[in-house]
Amino acid sequence: MAYEKKIPVDLDCPLRLTMSLIGSKWAACILDELRSAESMRPSEIHRRLPEAAPRVLDIQLKQLVDDGLVTKTIYLELPPRSEYVITPLGLSLLPIIDSMLEWGREHFDIFLTKYGKSQP
Amino acid sequence: MAYEKKIPVDLDCPLRLTMSLIGSKWAACILDELRSAESMRPSEIHRRLPEAAPRVLDIQLKQLVDDGLVTKTIYLELPPRSEYVITPLGLSLLPIIDSMLEWGREHFDIFLTKYGKSQP
DNA sequence: TCAAGTACCGAAAAATTATTCGGTATTATA
DNA sequence: TATAATACCGAATAATTTTTCGGTACTTGA
Numbered sequence: 001m002a003y004e005k006k007i008p009v010d011l012d013c014p015l016r017l018t019m020s021l022i023g024s025k026w027a028a029c030i031l032d033e034l035r036s037a038e039s040m041r042p043s044e045i046h047r048r049l050p051e052a053a054p055r056v057l058d059i060q061l062k063q064l065v066d067d068g069l070v071t072k073t074i075y076l077e078l079p080p081r082s083e084y085v086i087t088p089l090g091l092s093l094l095p096i097i098d099s100m101l102e103w104g105r106e107h108f109d110i111f112l113t114k115y116g117k118s119q120p
Numbered sequence: 121m122a123y124e125k126k127i128p129v130d131l132d133c134p135l136r137l138t139m140s141l142i143g144s145k146w147a148a149c150i151l152d153e154l155r156s157a158e159s160m161r162p163s164e165i166h167r168r169l170p171e172a173a174p175r176v177l178d179i180q181l182k183q184l185v186d187d188g189l190v191t192k193t194i195y196l197e198l199p200p201r202s203e204y205v206i207t208p209l210g211l212s213l214l215p216i217i218d219s220m221l222e223w224g225r226e227h228f229d230i231f232l233t234k235y236g237k238s239q240p
Numbered sequence: 241t242c243a244a245g246t247a248c249c250g251a252a253a254a255a256t257t258a259t260t261c262g263g264t265a266t267t268a269t270a
Numbered sequence: 271t272a273t274a275a276t277a278c279c280g281a282a283t284a285a286t287t288t289t290t291c292g293g294t295a296c297t298t299g300a
Contacts, residue, residue: 145287172289173288173290175289198296200295
């Protein structure tokens with residue numbers, strides 16, 4: 001019960017409703033990755049997003065499934081296998097994610113000079 | 121120092137860069153409100169977003185100014201007066217905010233049945 | 241004089257999110 | 271017989287965000 005959304009989605013404002021679905025640190029990134037294949041196994045998602053703690057990806061994936069943006073299929077095999085696929089509802093968010101990607105790429109330099117660290 | 125961004129913006133990924141600017145609870149809402157007038161006084165912003173704690177709006181506004189999405193003009197008058205105006209950079213985010221608004225309105229009903237409380 | 245409005249700010253608490261760590265269980269490979 | 275890979279999960283901790291509370295300071299209107 002520790003990792004369930006306290007306020008599942010914000011129904012008071014359409015903007016915050018959308019935000020509460022894709023506004024977490026990795027949700028939009030996961031959706032962005034999922035589109036690059038028919039389906040994706042969790043280990044692959046972990047590989048593609050190495051900066052995220054594996055645990056948080058598990059939690060976010062569960063959230064995405066709960067919200068209906070992604071489906072999960074568990075194959076009763078050994079070794080275990082499961083696959084995630086983006087749903088039509090999740091697909092309908094991709095234009096938003098695309099525009100955020102584009103905006104970020106376009107304005108990257110502003111924030112690099114503004115906030116970029118001098119010595120890495 | 122308590123209310124400064126620890127990780128100011130996320131420069132590793134364009135998606136999370138954009139997110140770190142408009143992904144907080146009220147930032148996108150403030151930008152959305154600011155466009156409905158030439159300029160806006162803080163008291164008006166507070167009136168328009170009564171669900172937000174006044175303090176958090178102050179903090180978010182400061183953040184938006186720091187990030188260059190909004191300008192603040194202080195008039196040395198009594199009683200004090202200041203005004204916020206959205207910058208061209210902030211304006212360039214409005215298409216994203218619009219698409220999130222539209223998505224939220226369009227899919228509101230799904231989440232109302234899914235997560236809406238039975239008795240208010 | 242008292243109350244309300246204007247625009248802030250700091251400190252602390254509460255709430256939420258993210259991360260780390262360790263653990264389960266099975267198979268395949270060295 | 272180890273070791274790694276697969277896919278998870280719980281608990282505790284850390285980090286961050288949001289909220290609450292109280293305070294400053296001045297003016298206007300009742």
